Amino acid sequence: MSAAPSTQIDVKDLSLAQLKEVQLQLQNEINHLQDSLEQLLMVQSRFRECAGSVDQLTGGAHPAQGGQSILVPLTSSLYVPGKIPADQTPENSTFMVDVGTGYYVEKNGVEAKKFFIAKTEKLDENMRDLKRIIEDKVKNFNVIQTVMKEKIIEQQQQQQQAQAQAKKVPA
Structure with a gap:
């Protein structure tokens, strides 16, 4: 199945109302993409935290002491006590890793x-x-804004010319 050929439209050919629609659509897309970026940053932060926790528990920069008591989260607000095995190393430690979709x-x-x-x-x-x-x-959004400003200025000039013409014509 092939994609439909894309057609390019010169934004200067669009009416002011059409430009406002495109501007609104672009603003919504930008907002959605920025929200997605923020979510990815939060997920990435959690992955970094997990890697740091594994490192800490298995003898990383600030290793946890064998036999040390810790709190193990069961949910975001429920913890149970646990102990770090005395012989914990990166090779012999085991972790249950969430690889996605509940697996x-x-x-x-x-x-x-x-x-x-x-x-x-x-x-x-x-x-x-x-x-x-x-x-x-954002670049497309800025182009649309520029074209909209040009069209508004153009409309204002046409109105001023029409008013000037109306004053010249005797009643």
């Missing part, structure tokens, strides 16, 4: 950290693409 996979510390880092890098790539799309939409 969990058991991974050791090294694999879990790699998983979260890969997810973070993929989100970086997606966010760069999304930022480029937003920039293009």
Whole structure:
């Protein structure tokens, strides 16, 4: 199935009402894309936090002490006490990693950290693409605004000319 050929329309050929419609549509698209970007940033932050937690629990920069008590979240506001095993290392530790749509996979510390880092890098790539799309939409929005201003000025000049002509014609 092939895509329909795209046709380009010169925005200067559009009426002021049509330009306002396009401007509103672009503004809605920009708002939606910016909301999506913010959501991706929050998800990326969670992935970074997960990678940091795995690192901390398995002997990273500030390793947790073996036998140390911790609170394990069951929900966003419900925790149960737990203990870090004394022999915890990146290779022998196990984590249940949410890989999406309610599926969990058991991974050791090294694999879990790699998983979260890969997810973070993929989100970086997606966010760069999304930022480029937003920039293009903003450029289009600015073009529409410029053309609208030109058309408004043009209409005002035509009205002034018509008024001047009306004053010249004797009644």
